[in-house]
Amino acid sequence: xxxxxxxxxxxxxxxxxxxxxxxxxxxxxxxxxxxxxxxxxxxxxxxxxxxxxxxxxxxxxxxxxxxxxxxxxxxxxxxxxxxxxxxxxxxxxxxxxxxxxxxxxxxxxxxxxxxxxxxxxxxxxxxxxxxxxxxxxxxxxxxxxxxxxxxxxxxxxxxxxxxxxxxxxxxxxxxxxxxxxxxxxxxxxxxxxxxxxxxxxxxxxxxxxxxxx
Numbered sequence: 637x638x639x640x641x642x643x644x645x646x647x648x649x650x651x652x653x654x655x656x657x658x659x660x661x662x663x664x665x666x667x668x669x670x671x672x673x674x675x676x677x678x679x680x681x682x683x684x685x686x687x688x689x690x691x692x693x694x695x696x697x698x699x700x701x702x703x704x705x706x707x708x709x710x711x712x713x714x715x716x717x718x719x720x721x722x723x724x725x726x727x728x729x730x731x732x733x734x735x736x737x738x739x740x741x742x743x744x745x746x747x748x749x750x751x752x753x754x755x756x757x758x759x760x761x762x763x764x765x766x767x768x769x770x771x772x773x774x775x776x777x778x779x780x781x782x783x784x785x786x787x788x789x790x791x792x793x794x795x796x797x798x799x800x801x802x803x804x805x806x807x808x809x810x811x812x813x814x815x816x817x818x819x820x821x822x823x824x825x826x827x828x829x830x831x832x833x834x835x836x837x838x839x840x841x842x843x844x845x846x847x848x849x
Contacts, residue, residue, distance in 0.1 A: 639684055646683030646700075650676030653704055657711030661718040675707060694738035698788060701727050702832045709781075713824035719777025724784055731788055747787045754786030754794045755779060778823050785831050792845050793834055801830035 651668070654675050659666040682703045690696040708723050728751075735744040758779045765773035786794040805826040812821055834841050 639687070642684045642687045643680045646680030647676045649704065650679030650707065653679065653707045654711060656720070657708045658715070660720060661712045661716040679703060679707060694734050697734050698731060699836065701730055702828070702835055706828050706832050709824045709828045713777070713822040717775065717822055719775065719781060719824045721780065724780055728784055728787060731784070747790070750790050750794060751783040751787035753791060755783040758782035774823065778827055781824060781827050785827065788831065789834060789838070793838060793841055796841055796845060797830045797834040800834060801826040804829055
């Protein structure tokens with residue numbers, strides 16, 4: 637019964653995410669289509685999977701928050717090169733409440749420091765890249781997203797997530813270069829994908845970090 641309820645909620649929220657990601661950035665007219673159905677169905681399946689995998693708790697809530705962001709950013713950033721601020725803010729608030737409730741209030745506030753460090757690091761990378769290439773290499777949404785990465789993952793896993801996002805984006809960047817692709821490349825989907833992967837497999841990545849360092 638609970639699984640059915642989670643599936644229904646996930647499907648409805650999938651429609652909401654598709655609507656927000658498609659309509660809100662540039663106020664376009666929204667139309668539900670086959671792709672919208674697939675996105676909503678995938679969201680509901682992932683919600684149900686995470687519920688059965690984690691049970692109800694911190695990991696389940698954060699995993700569905702990240703899945704929601706994954707869908708929103710893929711739609712808005714690939715289509716419009718825009719990452720909306722409101723989903724990032726809402727995700728941060730939910731993450732803060734979850735850390736305070738399931739861990740403790742100290743951990744919730746300490747996470748803000750990790751987020752700030754990763755934010756400043758990406759801001760610095762964006763500044764240096766702009767000076768070298770004479771154009772904006774990182775969008776404001778990408779830099780803001782790095783704050784959430786640092787907050788949820790902490791510093792070691794946060795930097796691992798940034799490194800992974802670079803590797804994920806590399807094939808597409810090479811393809812764009814070889815194809816003389818002139819348009820700006822959306823980096824947000826690779827950032828959120830890396831965050832999603834590292835969070836879900838955090839135990840594996842922690843083992844790798846401990847082995848390397």
